[in-house]
Amino acid sequence: MLYLVAYIDRAAVGFAHLHMGADVGIGDAAYGLGAGLFFIGYFLFEVPSNLMLDKFGARKWFARILLTWGLITMAMALIEGPKSFYALRFLLGVAEAGFFPGVLYLITQWYPVRHRGKIMGMFVLSQPIAMMIAGPLAGALLGMDGIANMHGWQWLFILVGLPAVLLALPTYLYLPDDYKKVKWLSNQQKDWLKNELVKDESEYDQTRHANPLHALKDKRVLTLALYYLPVTLSIYGLNLWLPTIIKQFSGGSDLQVGFLSSVPYVFGIIGLLIIPRSSDKLNDRYGHLSFLYAVGACAMFFSAWLSSPVMQLVALSAVAFCLFSTTAVFWTLPGRFLTGASAAAGIALINSVGNLGGYLGPFGIGLLKEYTGNMAAGLYFLSCVMVFGLILTYFVYAKFEKNKTQKFNVSEKA
Numbered sequence: 001m002l003y004l005v006a007y008i009d010r011a012a013v014g015f016a017h018l019h020m021g022a023d024v025g026i027g028d029a030a031y032g033l034g035a036g037l038f039f040i041g042y043f044l045f046e047v048p049s050n051l052m053l054d055k056f057g058a059r060k061w062f063a064r065i066l067l068t069w070g071l072i073t074m075a076m077a078l079i080e081g082p083k084s085f086y087a088l089r090f091l092l093g094v095a096e097a098g099f100f101p102g103v104l105y106l107i108t109q110w111y112p113v114r115h116r117g118k119i120m121g122m123f124v125l126s127q128p129i130a131m132m133i134a135g136p137l138a139g140a141l142l143g144m145d146g147i148a149n150m151h152g153w154q155w156l157f158i159l160v161g162l163p164a165v166l167l168a169l170p171t172y173l174y175l176p177d178d179y180k181k182v183k184w185l186s187n188q189q190k191d192w193l194k195n196e197l198v199k200d201e202s203e204y205d206q207t208r209h210a211n212p213l214h215a216l217k218d219k220r221v222l223t224l225a226l227y228y229l230p231v232t233l234s235i236y237g238l239n240l241w242l243p244t245i246i247k248q249f250s251g252g253s254d255l256q257v258g259f260l261s262s263v264p265y266v267f268g269i270i271g272l273l274i275i276p277r278s279s280d281k282l283n284d285r286y287g288h289l290s291f292l293y294a295v296g297a298c299a300m301f302f303s304a305w306l307s308s309p310v311m312q313l314v315a316l317s318a319v320a321f322c323l324f325s326t327t328a329v330f331w332t333l334p335g336r337f338l339t340g341a342s343a344a345a346g347i348a349l350i351n352s353v354g355n356l357g358g359y360l361g362p363f364g365i366g367l368l369k370e371y372t373g374n375m376a377a378g379l380y381f382l383s384c385v386m387v388f389g390l391i392l393t394y395f396v397y398a399k400f401e402k403n404k405t406q407k408f409n410v411s412e413k414a
Contacts, residue, residue: 032366041093049098139258
């Protein structure tokens with residue numbers, strides 16, 4: 001639920017851009033830069049934030065994150081030009097840093113390796129559901145233009161930021177820090193889970209560094225950080241520009257654009273219900289990732305190349321199917337070789353470096369759109385990024401996982 005709120009907040013700026021730019025003088029390149037600055041703040045503060053989570057516990061730290069990101073999102077209604085837009089987007093990234101990797105770290109504390117594909121898929125399901133909700137919701141809120149002498153985009157920021165603020169107290173009161181403290185598991189169940197996690201640590205030769213910061217120098221962590229970059233670059237590039245893309249080829253009203261923007265995310269949900277489970281069942285991560293990158297790259301190319309609005313929407317739906325599934329399958333990889341506080345630091349570094357794609361994607365597409373006058377060049381660029389991800393899949397598997405996968409195939413199926 002919290003990630004659902006987070007992703008609706010992230011999507012809001014893409015819909016606000018439909019009118020905010022003209023009202024306060026923010027062009028396409030400036031919007032792309034500001035949208036991406038969120039990820040610079042995220043990058044700088046993500047590792048410290050995840051280590052603080054390990055120190056203070058999820059209950060307190062997530063409540064702090066929710067309160068600050070909700071208030072800053074609401075403050076986006078006060079934007080007066082590019083400088084204030086840049087500042088608040090950066091601060092929003094600082095405030096939210098650590099939430100997504102914090103949840104991923106918690107998952108490694110609650111679920112054995114063999115179940116994590118399905119669990120990651122269920123968690124990441126919040127992304128496309130949020131985007132489905134965000135489209136019609138944003139379209140309706142933009143229609144509040146003029147109420148209380150405020151623009152529709154100002155109402156949008158205020159009303160999507162409010163739920164995060166309201167959820168801070170329930171999170172503090174009810175979110176469990178770990179399985180040892182909950183009352184809804186018996187002692188026998190807690191012992192079983194503890195034994196399964198210990199068994200994973202031995203079976204997968206997981207690393208627990210004496211100093212968790214040493215995980216930041218682990219070659220496997222650094223390689224996965226690079227490997228995650230094409231995923232985030234593509235998914236945030238698409239998410240933050242999708243309303244503009246659909247507005248350009250459909251010419252519809254804000255409400256129509258909102259509803260059409262939700263269509264690709266239906267297919268993102270379908271992908272998350274199928275692909276991660278298949279990955280768990282077959283104990284195959286890299287084959288699935290290769291398939292998703294290849295199909296996603298082709299679909300991204302055709303979304304720009306085709307001239308029919310219907311076929312463009314079909315292609316974008318295939319892209320969403322692949323990108324969201326890729327995210328879920330990818331995040332099963334770090335927990336195969338890291339555990340404990342090392343996992344907290346390593347996951348945070350992978351996500352923070354990878355999320356630089358959240359800066360490069362929107363900014364790069366904004367520059368290409370401003371230079372060419374249309375979105376096609378930006379989509380071709382994202383297609384090339386996904387081809388790069390496909391190439392990296394082979395190198396990551398060959399360098400770090402090939403022998404391990406062969407060794408553990410039998411034991412994991414058992």
